[in-house]
Amino acid sequence: MIMSDWKNEALRKIGRNLVNLSKIEGMLKLFLSRVNFQCPINELQSTLEAKKKRYEKMTLGQVIKDYLRTYNSDLEQIHQYPDDRKEAWVSFSFTTETEALAIHKRDYDFLIRHRNKLVHELLIRFNPESEKNCKALIEKLDEQHQHIQRHSKYQQQQLYVLDEAIRRYFMNQSNQ
Numbered sequence: 424m425i426m427s428d429w430k431n432e433a434l435r436k437i438g439r440n441l442v443n444l445s446k447i448e449g450m451l452k453l454f455l456s457r458v459n460f461q462c463p464i465n466e467l468q469s470t471l472e473a474k475k476k477r478y479e480k481m482t483l484g485q486v487i488k489d490y491l492r493t494y495n496s497d498l499e500q501i502h503q504y505p506d507d508r509k510e511a512w513v514s515f516s517f518t519t520e521t522e523a524l525a526i527h528k529r530d531y532d533f534l535i536r537h538r539n540k541l542v543h544e545l546l547i548r549f550n551p552e553s554e555k556n557c558k559a560l561i562e563k564l565d566e567q568h569q570h571i572q573r574h575s576k577y578q579q580q581q582l583y584v585l586d587e588a589i590r591r592y593f594m595n596q597s598n599q
Contacts, residue, residue: 429557436564437546443571444483444538450578451486452478454585458493461501461514483538487531493517494524515592517585534574537567 424432456475478486498516505512521527545563550556 429554429561430551433549433551433557433560433564436561436568437541437549440541440564440567440571443568443575444534444541447534447571447574447578448483448486450575450582451483451490452481454578454582455486455489455493457585457589458515458517459498459501461504461512463508464511464513467513484535487535491524491528491531494519494521494527515589517588519581530570530574533570537570541567 452475456471456478460470460474462470478489481489498518501516502514504514541564545560548556549560
């Protein structure tokens, strides 16, 4: 490869990793904005919009903390309705019970560290005019990409499970 090819490849892989990290963040925000709530049925849309807005400004680290709280959560209070309610209420909770919480926490900590390292260290030191620097960065980005892809697939599966749960719930409700 000629020098401009190394530079272009490094820049392409920087973009790939940043886009994929942003997608994971977006999937986590979408997931969190659709779970663990209660409200009068006529306020469902505004409740979900408020949850979405709450997560829009959060950083990846903040979103991951909230996400990890969904594991083994005690969400009984979400399904307790006010005694004086005068209209229909809806509640929805999604918990993930797993023995592997420590592993997920470690994996998400890894993601945060590597995202911060990419943005706050590697890019600052990146010299696109150095073939050696480009090659070293490309190697680090490829390693990082493998980990990012594993998380991306996991988050896609979580969203699929959530979507299926919601769909089945509403299908069952309409059949009753």
